[in-house]
Amino acid sequence: MTAYPHDELGRLIAALPPAPAGWVTAAQELPAARATIEGIVTRAVADAAYRERVLADLESALAEAGVEPTPPILEELRARFRSG
């Protein structure tokens, strides 16, 4: 059997190096981030002053809520405010 000589196996293992740890963690936190977005939107609907603060600085609002403000999360929050 020569289908997987050692050097070829080594090349295939090396072809998938780990993604940066911070990226993986941010992606793993997506479900919690979406729950936080729901909380921010719900609060903003009920509290006009909070809504203004959030709209003025989405990144800070997310960071205060403990969510990494990655571009997709920011875009989702913007979209929620646009639609609501």
Next chain:
Amino acid sequence: MLARVAAGSDAELVARCRAGDAAAWNELVERFSRYVYAICTQGFRLPEHDAEDIFQDVFTRVYTHLDGLRDDDAFRPWLAQLTRRACIDHLRAGARESPVEDPEPPDLDDTLSKLDEALTVHEAMATMPDNCRDILDRFFARDESYRTIGEALDLPAGTIASRISRCLDKLKARLEETGAANRREDG
């Protein structure tokens, strides 16, 4: 393309994610993070800061569209297609002033095929005992030296090479047990 080493396991993981199992989502991201990262950086040769945006975008799309996946066993090609499309969209958006007809690198299909094969090998590695999985990943994927590996795993540096060789034998046997190697020769 190689057959899957752990057929069905992706489908089980996807089903658990769909049911709201947080641990399953963590596992899914962990299992496929290297694949998505490699498609962005090797397949499309994107710089890290662009790759990071796409990486997050892809997993956001996965999370939001998982309910729309018709065949859970087809998760892997679906993910590859999502990532490929996200990279193309990104390149097209960045080339608005001087549009390019085809933003895909000419050797993209070959690269993606290689990455798919690499993922199959990594999945086989994931079924191996921790000591083998760890030493192979550290040496090949993380490019660590014998000395670093020896210190991290509390092993004499002089034994690392032979341990790697034995673990590669075990990995090869595991791939052959599943028939992946035979299909590779045929295909």
